[in-house]
Amino acid sequence: MLVAMVFEPALSRSDDPQDDDRVLLFAGNALIVTSAADVRLPTRTELAGLVPAETVHVGVLAGQAVETAAIDKETELPSGWAPETLRPLHGRLSDAEWAVAGRAFQLAEWDRTHRFCGVCGTPTERLDDERARACPTCTHRAYPRHSPAVIMRITRGDEVLLGRSSHFPPDMYSTLAGFVDVGESAEAAVRREVREEAGIEITEPQWFGSQSWAFPHSLMLGFTAEWASGDVVADLTELEDVQWFTREHLPVLPPPSSIARRLLDDWL
Ligand SMILES: [Zn+2]
Numbered sequence: 715m716l717v718a719m720v721f722e723p724a725l726s727r728s729d730d731p732q733d734d735d736r737v738l739l740f741a742g743n744a745l746i747v748t749s750a751a752d753v754r755l756p757t758r759t760e761l762a763g764l765v766p767a768e769t770v771h772v773g774v775l776a777g778q779a780v781e782t783a784a785i786d787k788e789t790e791l792p793s794g795w796a797p798e799t800l801r802p803l804h805g806r807l808s809d810a811e812w813a814v815a816g817r818a819f820q821l822a823e824w825d826r827t828h829r830f831c832g833v834c835g836t837p838t839e840r841l842d843d844e845r846a847r848a849c850p851t852c853t854h855r856a857y858p859r860h861s862p863a864v865i866m867r868i869t870r871g872d873e874v875l876l877g878r879s880s881h882f883p884p885d886m887y888s889t890l891a892g893f894v895d896v897g898e899s900a901e902a903a904v905r906r907e908v909r910e911e912a913g914i915e916i917t918e919p920q921w922f923g924s925q926s927w928a929f930p931h932s933l934m935l936g937f938t939a940e941w942a943s944g945d946v947v948a949d950l951t952e953l954e955d956v957q958w959f960t961r962e963h964l965p966v967l968p969p970p971s972s973i974a975r976r977l978l979d980d981w982l
Pocket of ligand 1: 831832833834835836849851852853854944
């Protein structure tokens, strides 16, 4: 019988560390995994010697505690283990494992980068009842970094607006996207980004859905809207190209792991 890969997030655990805990160690932005073809999440025993004394509890996946930590990029790995960035692991880990790894990466990164109080410099302490590190001197609290970004499918009749960034794989185009400014609503960010990147005006953005995106710490807020006015003029400082595509003549689309692809699949 297949055991469903149910994940329950948790701030802390009541039991002691177990040999079969899943331990997700990040060297820079890469997860330490087996270098074998059948990638899976390592256990505490398998990575013994590399696991720091203090780890961040992520939750429980299919009955097993998940812990995470950042380790030094220069750490020598035992043979059979290698660092792998998360994005290419999609499809090689199960969807549940991949999602947990994305969550773990953001928590390990937050923990690594908030060891000292940003106000007074005192070493911070992790809280048990809240996902935060607190300063014992001035009570300042640091929470995991989380950046809202909008991503939008803009259509005009039977055409969709797609852009190409210079860091995309060859021939790939995607929906436009951008970070929400401080003080700005998500809908206003959609209109601003489309105006900046493509030079056109759109109808009122409609909510589509969201996705946590751990590259590096975004919450992607998906919207759809229709073209309202203007000719497309690509902002070449941000993108290589922006243009309308019909269903019959589409470029290479983003991978199925992304909300960009969900937005496009929904239209196709
Ligand atoms: Zn402080």
